[in-house]
Amino acid sequence: MGRWEPGASGRFRQAAMDLYLERGFDQTTVADIAARAGLTSRTFFRYYADKREVLFDGSETLRSAMVEAVDRTPASAAPMRAVAAALDAAATMLGERRDFARRRQAVIDANAELRERELAKMASLAGALADGLRRRGVDEPDASLAAEAGIAVMRVAFARWVGDDETRDLTAVVRESLTQLGAITSRGGRRRASGASR
Amino acid sequence: MGRWEPGASGRFRQAAMDLYLERGFDQTTVADIAARAGLTSRTFFRYYADKREVLFDGSETLRSAMVEAVDRTPASAAPMRAVAAALDAAATMLGERRDFARRRQAVIDANAELRERELAKMASLAGALADGLRRRGVDEPDASLAAEAGIAVMRVAFARWVGDDETRDLTAVVRESLTQLGAITSRGGRRRASGASR
DNA sequence: GGGCTCGATGTCACTTGATGACATCACGCT
DNA sequence: AGCGTGATGTCATCAAGTGACATCGAGCCC
Numbered sequence: 001m002g003r004w005e006p007g008a009s010g011r012f013r014q015a016a017m018d019l020y021l022e023r024g025f026d027q028t029t030v031a032d033i034a035a036r037a038g039l040t041s042r043t044f045f046r047y048y049a050d051k052r053e054v055l056f057d058g059s060e061t062l063r064s065a066m067v068e069a070v071d072r073t074p075a076s077a078a079p080m081r082a083v084a085a086a087l088d089a090a091a092t093m094l095g096e097r098r099d100f101a102r103r104r105q106a107v108i109d110a111n112a113e114l115r116e117r118e119l120a121k122m123a124s125l126a127g128a129l130a131d132g133l134r135r136r137g138v139d140e141p142d143a144s145l146a147a148e149a150g151i152a153v154m155r156v157a158f159a160r161w162v163g164d165d166e167t168r169d170l171t172a173v174v175r176e177s178l179t180q181l182g183a184i185t186s187r188g189g190r191r192r193a194s195g196a197s198r
Numbered sequence: 199m200g201r202w203e204p205g206a207s208g209r210f211r212q213a214a215m216d217l218y219l220e221r222g223f224d225q226t227t228v229a230d231i232a233a234r235a236g237l238t239s240r241t242f243f244r245y246y247a248d249k250r251e252v253l254f255d256g257s258e259t260l261r262s263a264m265v266e267a268v269d270r271t272p273a274s275a276a277p278m279r280a281v282a283a284a285l286d287a288a289a290t291m292l293g294e295r296r297d298f299a300r301r302r303q304a305v306i307d308a309n310a311e312l313r314e315r316e317l318a319k320m321a322s323l324a325g326a327l328a329d330g331l332r333r334r335g336v337d338e339p340d341a342s343l344a345a346e347a348g349i350a351v352m353r354v355a356f357a358r359w360v361g362d363d364e365t366r367d368l369t370a371v372v373r374e375s376l377t378q379l380g381a382i383t384s385r386g387g388r389r390r391a392s393g394a395s396r
Numbered sequence: 397g398g399g400c401t402c403g404a405t406g407t408c409a410c411t412t413g414a415t416g417a418c419a420t421c422a423c424g425c426t
Numbered sequence: 427a428g429c430g431t432g433a434t435g436t437c438a439t440c441a442a443g444t445g446a447c448a449t450c451g452a453g454c455c456c
Contacts, residue, residue: 008433008434029411029412029413030412030413030414031412039434039435040434040435040436041413041414042414042415042434042435042436042437043433043434043435045413045414045415046433046434049414050413050414051412051413051414078382079382080382080383112318115318115321116314116315116317116318117314119314119317119318119321120310120313120314120317123313123317140358141354141355141358141375141378142378142382144354144357145350145351145354145375145378145379145382146382148350148351148353148354149347149350149379149382149383151350152343152346152347152349152350153343153346155346156339156342156343156346157339159342160338160339177339177343180339180340180343181343181347181383182383182384184276184277184278184340184343184344184347185278185347185379185380185383185384186380186383186384206404206405227440227441227442228441228442228443229441237405237406238405238406238407239442239443240405240406240407240408240443240444241404241405241406243442243443243444244404244405247443248442248443249441249442249443397456398455398456399454399455399456400453400454400455400456401452401453401454401455402451402452402453402454403450403451403452404449404450404451404452405448405449405450405451406447406448406449406450407446407447407448407449408445408446408447408448409444409445409446409447410443410444410445410446411442411443411444411445412441412442412443412444413440413441413442413443414439414440414441414442415438415439415440415441416437416438416439416440417436417437417438417439418435418436418437418438419434419435419436419437420433420434420435420436421432421433421434421435422431422432422433422434423430423431423432423433424429424430424431425428425429425430425431426427426428426429426430
């Protein structure tokens, strides 16, 4: 498997994922990944800006899906409706292949640098959402607040879904969490409002 | 200024801040910082785990202040009340020295790695808040949701405060933003609820 | 004072991530 | 066949960290 074997980026992704799982992120060198992929470490950096990025390949796709969901929401709808649509889109994309999501998350959770990168990706999602909201006429700080709140919900919901024993639909968890956020933040929110979820 | 000059960590902090501002984070090497501080690069890494950490020295103090604010909140209060208290504490700590906050933020905003680190610090704050809430009996997912929402508010409010021309009190901006989040997330939130802020 | 311990700092060596410059190879086109 | 082009390899280099060990300075005890 030398030069010109197709699917270089995919081979890198696979090799990296395997190695990160086998021996951990720190214990894996870029040279290792390249060797397993049948390529050179220099080539690795032509596909991925750094050693972490190889785990976040689909995030651009996810972002555009969420933005499109925002754009598709009727202009008359409230900001949080558009955010909810974006979260639905994200949940649909991530909701299949829970086993993959689990393994990937295990790798990320085990390493501080990877957690940082994931946070950055989520922040970028929040930024894109806020852009989308502004584009539809939502002013600041509402646009940023709605976007950040939405991403916060997504973060919490995803973590619950990944760590859950029973098989639940990610979309359902996301919607539940979004509703729950509304309950919590509503003024006069009473203590122990006897949660509707779990 | 050789060995045994006191205040090594402070000298590192000062030197790093200066250099990051002068020529940028990437263009500053740890050896540069150490030289300006009159120390060695090896010593730098004894005080700070990496080149970024030197900009986040007070974050531990901030965290404990916020956690204490949560703990000090009456047990009968709703979760978001405790979160609000924590945000108030944070705003009080960060609210003075806006010029310093500005310069620091300019450095951070200019560099992706630093932005990542800042996100990590904020995530750690959210985690500490969620812990505090659980300690006072708040169940999941409410604890995580409230904590994450609170940090989201803090992020937005801080950005607005730093980027604002007029001089406003950070505490006021934070409270405003928190109220605004409640308005946005409340079910039936109508479009363009004619914002109360800005 | 002399010698002692101990923590802070320095020195050295090394691994690894990341990047620039340049050479080479495989493929499609004419 | 010859050529151009993009993908890959090779080489050199820098900077971030890290471990092992030496050294210095200060306080302490006798």
